[in-house]
Amino acid sequence: MTKISKAFSPGHISGYFCPKTCTNGDKGSIGGGIVITEGVTTTVSYSDKTAVEIIRRGDDNKILTKISGSPPIAYALRRMNVTARVQTECRLPLGSGFGLSAAALLSAVTAADDCFECGYSTEKREALAYEAEVYSSSGLGDVPAATGGGYICRKTPGLNGEIIRKFDADEEIAAVSLSPIPTEEIVKNTKILEDTRKAFPSGCPGGIEEFFRMSKKFAFESGLMTEDAEKIIRACEEESVPASMTMLGNGVFAYGNPAKKILSRFGSVYVMKISESGYSLLQSK
Numbered sequence: 449m450t451k452i453s454k455a456f457s458p459g460h461i462s463g464y465f466c467p468k469t470c471t472n473g474d475k476g477s478i479g480g481g482i483v484i485t486e487g488v489t490t491t492v493s494y495s496d497k498t499a500v501e502i503i504r505r506g507d508d509n510k511i512l513t514k515i516s517g518s519p520p521i522a523y524a525l526r527r528m529n530v531t532a533r534v535q536t537e538c539r540l541p542l543g544s545g546f547g548l549s550a551a552a553l554l555s556a557v558t559a560a561d562d563c564f565e566c567g568y569s570t571e572k573r574e575a576l577a578y579e580a581e582v583y584s585s586s587g588l589g590d591v592p593a594a595t596g597g598g599y600i601c602r603k604t605p606g607l608n609g610e611i612i613r614k615f616d617a618d619e620e621i622a623a624v625s626l627s628p629i630p631t632e633e634i635v636k637n638t639k640i641l642e643d644t645r646k647a648f649p650s651g652c653p654g655g656i657e658e659f660f661r662m663s664k665k666f667a668f669e670s671g672l673m674t675e676d677a678e679k680i681i682r683a684c685e686e687e688s689v690p691a692s693m694t695m696l697g698n699g700v701f702a703y704g705n706p707a708k709k710i711l712s713r714f715g716s717v718y719v720m721k722i723s724e725s726g727y728s729l730l731q732s733k
């Protein structure tokens with residue numbers, strides 16, 4: 449009987465970031481963000497040819513989007529020397545600043561390692577997910593972020609970088625997304641990257657409210673803030689709700705139980721919490 453393995457990884461919303469080269473020469477970033485309870489569940493089984501299907505479901509479990517193919521996952525499987533049938537499932541929209549490519553990679557590599565009994569160490573699995581993410585220009589800091597939970601301050605880049613994780617904020621995170629922003633276009637644009645360097649805040653936030661203040665200042669000063677996001681953030685300010693722009697997506701994330709009501713004036717709201725943990729294997733049979 450064919451073995452079916454399943455793994456989950458949380459997503460990650462970046463509030464501010466700055467590209468940085470890792471000590472080993474790899475590309476990476478430092479920054480602040482939130483690891484979220486929403487993410488990607490990936491199922492892997494043997495097939496004589498790799499086929500990846502991306503599924504996004506709505507609240508009623510109805511399929512909203514079905515896409516064939518995921519270049520980062522196909523790259524990772526080639527590096528593992530395996531061919532597989534892969535299905536990723538998520539609820540959040542793709543390309544909208546929720547770090548879903550990193551979540552898809554961490555869960556796919558974990559499930560494939562189990563399915564094909566590769567016997568990889570944790571370090572090897574994460575290094576492969578990181579390599580595939582950076583090679584595909586689909587993210588810089590989301591893989592290290594999703595190896596654990598909390599709202600985080602990534603002080604140095606890469607998987608061996610120093611990450612401060614805090615778990616002292618347990619109210620809801622609400623998010624609204626108006627349209628995607630392709631990560632690749634931003635991380636390859638030298639002018640934008642220079643502006644993110646200038647706007648990057650120093651130090652780590654002392655609490656969740658300070659995290660949102662630092663993120664908002666970064667979003668404006670880096671020039672990444674969109675008109676749509678600014679309008680929503682202003683509405684949050686009127687009610688003293690901490691909010692900022694989802695990096696990288698044309699949308700807003702906000703903290704605290706009143707956030708959902710404000711954001712619902714602007715589009716479909718996704719409600720989640722700060723995740724207590726990183727990715728994990730869910731099923732092996």
Ligand SMILES: Nc1ncnc2c1ncn2[C@@H]1O[C@H](COP(=O)(O)OP(=O)(O)OP(=O)(O)O)[C@@H](O)[C@H]1O
Nearest residue numbers: 518536542543544545546547548549552586631696
């Ligand atoms: N849920 C998913 N399952 C499989 N592959 C995905 C998924 N989400 C994104 N990808 C792959 O990641 C690549 C780049 O996606 P992109 O960086 O735009 O998305 P993202 O990670 O959701 O966004 P962001 O980096 O802004 O959070 C695409 O090639 C896409 O196929």
Ligand SMILES: CC(C)(CO)[C@@H](O)C(=O)[O-]
Nearest residue numbers: 462465477587588589590
């Ligand atoms: C570049 C980025 C904002 C894309 O989501 C993220 O990977 C990060 O914070 O490095």
